[in-house]
Amino acid sequence: MKVFICADIEGTAGIVDWEETIRGERGWEEFRELMTLEVLAACEGARAAGATEVVVKDAHDSGRNILVGRLPDYVRVVRSWSGHPDQMMFGIDETFDAAVFTGHHSRAGTEDNPLAHTSNQKISCMYLNGKPASEFTINALCAARYGVPSVFLSGDEGICAEVAGEVPGIVTVETLKGYGNGSNSIAPQRAQKLIREGVERALRQDNKTRMPDVKGPFEVKIEFTNPVTAYQSSWYPGVKTAGPRTITYAADDFFEILRALRFIKG
Structure with a gap:
């Protein structure tokens, strides 16, 4: 089994401020480590379910957040940005059996995460075929183009609820809920445990239908x-x-x- 992991940071357990997401700013070192530990938990869950290869895309900001020395030997990591249109999903192709998403967050215009946005802070809302779209919306469709189902997501309460409507049966782990500029989060160790268990459970399911429709227009x-x-x-x-x-x-x-x-x- 071959698994692709798209890793973001704004849905990492405990996070609450933009400063904690920006390379070199105060708080970033702590949350790059917590982001890494959530990715590691996902890798371990995939391995327990039978994955022989895992590819991780560091998909936040600079693409240079994950502490790569913490990753096990069966993992490949895609860092920085190639310029390819797949962007956050760059590295995925038809050979993968499943896509997993960690550290994801609510879309721009919502109140479920003080760090809610879609792609960047210049966008107030993005719509696809008339419906508000999150980064997950775009990324899951990107995966579906290659015939890869989206089976698991961890992140804030809002994005977990939204993806459940877009990909019925997807396994989710809620890490936090936003209240204005604040958040109420589970402990990072709890999140890592739930992510490990959730990814294993997700990959043991029949996931053939976990794909949004990629037929146009x-x-x-x-x-x-x-x-x-x-x-x-x-x-x-x-x-x-x-x-x-x-x-x-x-x-x-x-x-x-x-x-x-x-x-x-x-």
Whole structure:
């Protein structure tokens, strides 16, 4: 069995402030370690379920957060950013049996995490075919393009509830709930235990149906926080202006949506 892990940080147990997510800032060293421990727990769960190879994408900010020396010998790690349209899922392909997501967070415009966002803080809301979309929405569709089911996610309460509606049967672990600029979180050790158990349980299921529909057509709409970013993004071929801060882009093939997002997110 071959498993792909997409690792983010804003849904890591205990996290609450942007400073804790930014390389070199106060608090980042602590939370890069906690992010690493959650990834390690996912790797151990995958191994217990029979995985012979695990590929981890460090998918937060610089792509250089995970303490790679902590990873076991059956793991490969993808760091930094290649520029490929798969972005947070770069490294996945048709040879994988499952996709796992750790440290994930609620989408922009929600209140379930003080660090809620979609891709970056320039976006106030992203929609796919008229429905609000999270980073998971895009990433799960990216995995589905390769025929890979999304089987597990850990993160805040809001994103766990949302993904359950998008991929019925996905196993989730709720790490925290946001209240304004604060959060109420389970202890990191508890989160790591639940992630280890949850990933193993998820991979032992029949996961053939754990994939969103990748049949087009697709339309992505992005509402930016300011009109400047919208104007700049409007110059990508095929992008249409839909308001002072809003653009849209449509395509039949989801890969073309991924390619466009690579350039128009701001």
